Amino acid sequence: MEKDEILQFVRQMKPRDHVILFHSNIEDKHQVLFTYLKTGLDQGEAAAYVASEETPDEIRQAMRRFGMDVDELERRGALRVIDYRDWYIVGGRFSVAETLERWKRLCDEAIAKGFNGLRVTGETACFFEKRMVGELVEYERALHRVLELSMAAICAYDSRVVANERGGKLYLDLIKTHGTVIIVGPEGGVVKSH
Amino acid sequence: MTELSVGSIDLRGVDRASRSTALDEALREATDHGLLALGEMVREAIYQRIERTHQVRRDEIPEKLDTFHKALEGLLGAGAKVIEKQIAKNLYSRLDLNFTEHSNWTIVEYFDHAKKAKGGR
Numbered sequence: 001m002e003k004d005e006i007l008q009f010v011r012q013m014k015p016r017d018h019v020i021l022f023h024s025n026i027e028d029k030h031q032v033l034f035t036y037l038k039t040g041l042d043q044g045e046a047a048a049y050v051a052s053e054e055t056p057d058e059i060r061q062a063m064r065r066f067g068m069d070v071d072e073l074e075r076r077g078a079l080r081v082i083d084y085r086d087w088y089i090v091g092g093r094f095s096v097a098e099t100l101e102r103w104k105r106l107c108d109e110a111i112a113k114g115f116n117g118l119r120v121t122g123e124t125a126c127f128f129e130k131r132m133v134g135e136l137v138e139y140e141r142a143l144h145r146v147l148e149l150s151m152a153a154i155c156a157y158d159s160r161v162v163a164n165e166r167g168g169k170l171y172l173d174l175i176k177t178h179g180t181v182i183i184v185g186p187e188g189g190v191v192k193s194h
Numbered sequence: 195m196t197e198l199s200v201g202s203i204d205l206r207g208v209d210r211a212s213r214s215t216a217l218d219e220a221l222r223e224a225t226d227h228g229l230l231a232l233g234e235m236v237r238e239a240i241y242q243r244i245e246r247t248h249q250v251r252r253d254e255i256p257e258k259l260d261t262f263h264k265a266l267e268g269l270l271g272a273g274a275k276v277i278e279k280q281i282a283k284n285l286y287s288r289l290d291l292n293f294t295e296h297s298n299w300t301i302v303e304y305f306d307h308a309k310k311a312k313g314g315r
Contacts, residue, residue, distance in 0.1 A: 001239060001269075024271030159272040167295070168276035172231055181232075187247075187268030190240060192233045 003031070006182055006189050010036035015117050015150040018143055019180040022159040022171075026054070028184045029156055033121050034066040036154055040119035041068075041078055046110035047119045052084035052126035053158065077113055080106070084126040094127075094135050096142050107149040118151040128161050133170065141177065159183070217309055218256035220288045221281075225255055228281030240269060256305070263300050278304070 010032055013019065023029040037047040051059045059081050060070045073079035087102060088094055103120065110118040127136035143153065162171045175181050181192040229237040245251050248265040250258045266274040279295065282304035286293040291311055296303065 001243065022271070022273055159270070163272040163276050168279055171273060171276045172280070175231060183232075183270050183273055185267065185269045185271040185274070187265075188243065190232060190236045190269060192236045 001188055001190050003028075003184065003188060006032060006184060006191060007035045009182070009191050009193075010154070011039040013119070013152045013154075015152055016148065017152045017180065018178065019152075019154045019182060020140075020174055020178045021154050021156045022162065022181070022183045023156065024159050024185050029053075029158075030062050030066060032182065032184060033154060033156060034063055034068065037079075037119055037121065038066070038068055040117070040152070041073060044116040045119055046078050046080075046113070046115040046117070047073075048080045048082060048106060048121070050082045050084055050087045050120070050122035052088070052129075053123040053156075056081045056083050078115065084123070088122070089126055089130060089132070094130075094132055094139075096135070096139050099139065100142060103151065104149060107151045111150060118149075119153075120151060121154045121156060123156045125158065125161070128165070133165060137170070137173070140174065154182075159185075214309075217289070217312060221256050221259075221285055221305055222252060224281050224285035224288060225252075227284045228277050231277060231280055240266070243269065259302050259305055263302055275300075 010019075013036060021029070021032055023032065033049070037049065041047050049059055054062075063070050063081075068079075070079065070081075074081070088099060090098070106120070107118045124136060127133055140155065143155075157174070159171075162174070165171070175192065179193065183190050183192075226237070229240055232240070241252050244262060244265040247268075248258075248261050250262050250265065255262045263274070263278065266277065270277060278301040281301055282299075283293045285304065285308060289308055289312060291308060299307075
C-alpha cells in the first residue's frame with residue numbers, strides 16, 4: 001500500500017473508529033496523525049493530541065510546519081495539545097477509569113461547543129518509558145467503551161519499541177485485539193481493517 | 195546420522211534437489227502462516243505489493259529471500275522482525291526443528307540454518 005492510500009484511509013475515519021498506528025519514524029507519525037486531525041478540523045470537528053514521545057511544544061511546532069494554524073485553533077477551543085502528565089500518567093499514576101472519564105468529558109465539551117465530533121490521538125511512549133505496558137494493554141481494551149461516544153481515536157506506537165516488547169508478543173496481541181491497524185514502514189505500509 | 199525429513203516427510207535417500215524443493219515449499223507455507231497474523235486480505239496485499247515493487251512472487255520467495263526480507267522491512271518497518279520470527283517458528287515446527295530465537299537474525303539466517311540442519315543446499 002502506498003502512503004497516499006494510508007492518508008486517504010485516515011481522512012475517512014468516522015466517529016467510534018479506534019485505530020492503532022505503528023510508525024517507523026517521527027516524520028511518518030506527523031504526516032498520518034496531522035492529516036487525520038486536520039481533516040476533522042476542516043470538517044468542523046474538534047481535535048486533541050496527547051503528547052509523550054515529543055513535548056506538546058514540539059508537536060505544536062510540527063503542526064505549524066504541516067500548515068495548521070495552531071494558535072487560532074487552540075484559541076477557539078478546536079484543538080488541544082496535551083502533555084501526557086496531565087492526561088495519562090497524572091501524579092505518577094495511571095488510572096484507566098479516570099482517563100476514560102477525561103475523554104468522555106472532552107467529547108461532551110466539544111459537542112456542547114457546537115463541534116461536529118472529536119478526533120483524538122495519543123502517543124503511547126510514556127507507558128513504555130514508565131514500564132506501564134500492562135496498564136496500557138488494559139487501557140486499549142477499555143477504550144472501546146468511550147468510543148461509544150462521537151469520537152474517533154488513533155493510538156500511536158513506535159514499531160521499533162513495540163517489536164522488542166515481550167519478544168514481539170505485544171505487537172501481535174495489539175494487532176489481534178484491534179479491528180483496524182495501520183502499519184507505516186519506510187517504503188509504504190498496510191492497513192488491516194474489518 | 196543427519197536427520198533428513200521435512201515434517202513427517204522422510205527425506206533419507208531423497209536427492210539434494212528434491213530436498214531443497216521440500217524445504218522451499220515449507221518456507222512458502224510458513225510465510226503464508228506468518229503473514230496471516232496481519233489478516234488474510236493484508237497478506238494478499240503484501241504479496242501483490244512485493245511482486246509489483248520488488249519482482250518477488252510468492253513461489254520465488256525461497257530463492258529471493260533476501261529481497262523479500264528487505265521488501266517486508268520496507269512495508270512494516272521494525273514489525274517485519276516480529277512477522278519474520280513467526281514465519282521462522284512455523285518453519286521450524288514444520289521441519290521438526292527446535293526454534294531458538296537469535297535477536298540479530300532475519301528470516302534469511304533462520305532459513306539458512308534450517309537448510310543446514312536438514313542437509314539441504
